[in-house]
Amino acid sequence: MKFDPPLVSGRLHKRYKRFLSDIRLDTGEEITAHCANPGSMMGLAKEGSRVWLSKSDNPKRKLAYSWELVETAPGGRAGINxxxxxxxxxxxxxxxxxxxxxxxxxxxxxxxxxxxxxxxxxxxxxxxxxxxxxxxxxxxxxxxxxxxxxxxxxxxxxxxxxxxxxxxxxxxxxxxxxxxxxxxxxxxxxxxxxxxxxxxxxxxxxxxxxxxxxxxxxxxxxxxxxxxxxxx
Structure with missing residues (x-):
């Protein structure tokens, strides 16, 4: 399953209310992204973690970005969606x-x-x-x-x-x-x-x-x- 358009990266500030996450993109922009994961995400929502996000061009979406991946260790990744x-x-x-x-x-x-x-x-x-x-x-x-x-x-x-x-x-x-x-x-x-x-x-x-x-x-x-x- 390819990501199209390509993902953008940033650093996680916090995940809250289960489905929301505040992230600082590598561009410096601070955004709120949808977190499509109803679980606890134990060990995957640490402040400062490198994350990757998809962006939708659907104008009807409340949040344009969706959190897709997180770095688990140098070179390791997890898909959280x-x-x-x-x-x-x-x-x-x-x-x-x-x-x-x-x-x-x-x-x-x-x-x-x-x-x-x-x-x-x-x-x-x-x-x-x-x-x-x-x-x-x-x-x-x-x-x-x-x-x-x-x-x-x-x-x-x-x-x-x-x-x-x-x-x-x-x-x-x-x-x-x-x-x-x-x-x-x-x-x-x-x-x-x-x-x-x-x-x-x-x-x-x-x-x-x-x-x-x-x-x-x-x-x-x-x-x-x-x-x-x-x-x-």
């Missing part, structure tokens, strides 16, 4: 870079299912059961090289696991896809200490037949691209 996750995975699917999800004729986004839920991607083919793919954007890392999810309590995430488990029991494929939007991750784990409820729902879903996949990303100010699979 959770709204990009589905597009990154869908692009990789179209390019045939996720062998576990290959061989489906169609892919639809945001399809209603279960009890008031929407599945991120629904893969369908007349020769096989449908595959329900729930995508989770992963940005937390509290120990070097280890990516974790979630970074805050998520009742919604636990519900998604329960919905996927029901699809698996019914005979469909059900997949939770952890997209690690960090360049410094070597392994992944569920953060049980942060949200025991989610960890319990995740394990119950896996026991019911839900598949868990985890991939990292290559991240640069030019693009975010699916990289390689991590073992769970």
């Amino acid at each position: 959770t709204g990009k996750a589905n597009a990154i995975v869908e692009e990789a699917l179209a390019e045939g870079r996720i062998p576990e999800l290959a061989g489906y004729e169609t892919c639809r986004r945001e399809v209603k299912y279960g009890t008031g839920s929407r599945i991120d991607l629904l893969l369908e083919d007349p020769e096989k059961p449908p595959a329900y793919v729930e995508i989770k954007s992963v940005t937390l890392s509290r120990k070097p090289g280890i990516a974790e999810f979630p970074d805050a309590v998520t009742a919604r995430g636990a519900k998604h696991m329960e919905e996927l488990a029901r699809r698996a029991v019914a005979g469909d494929r059900a997949i939770v896809f952890f997209l690690v939007q960090r360049t410094d991750a070597e392994s992944f784990r569920v953060a049980e200490d942060i949200d025991p409820g989610y960890a319990k729902a995740f394990q119950a879903a896996v026991n019911a037949g839900v598949e868990a996949l985890c991939y990292t990303c290559d991240i640069s100010p030019e693009e975010i691209r699916l990289n390689r699979k991590l073992n769970l």
Whole structure:
């Protein structure tokens, strides 16, 4: 997923009210940018961090800038815009870079299912059961090289696991896809200490037949691209 137009860079002053961030651009201009991340962003919102932003030319937008990337260490980056996750995975699917999800004729986004839920991607083919793919954007890392999810309590995430488990029991494929939007991750784990409820729902879903996949990303100010699979 390429950034077009190219991102601009600056330094973070603060993130507040979850969806707002004050940033000083490299040009010296001070702006308020949209922060498209409902999580805690633990470890990613330190004052002075180098950040990269996209700019919209839509005159109807209240905030022209959106915070996209943050430097995690010299040379390391994380993608903080959770709204990009589905597009990154869908692009990789179209390019045939996720062998576990290959061989489906169609892919639809945001399809209603279960009890008031929407599945991120629904893969369908007349020769096989449908595959329900729930995508989770992963940005937390509290120990070097280890990516974790979630970074805050998520009742919604636990519900998604329960919905996927029901699809698996019914005979469909059900997949939770952890997209690690960090360049410094070597392994992944569920953060049980942060949200025991989610960890319990995740394990119950896996026991019911839900598949868990985890991939990292290559991240640069030019693009975010699916990289390689991590073992769970």
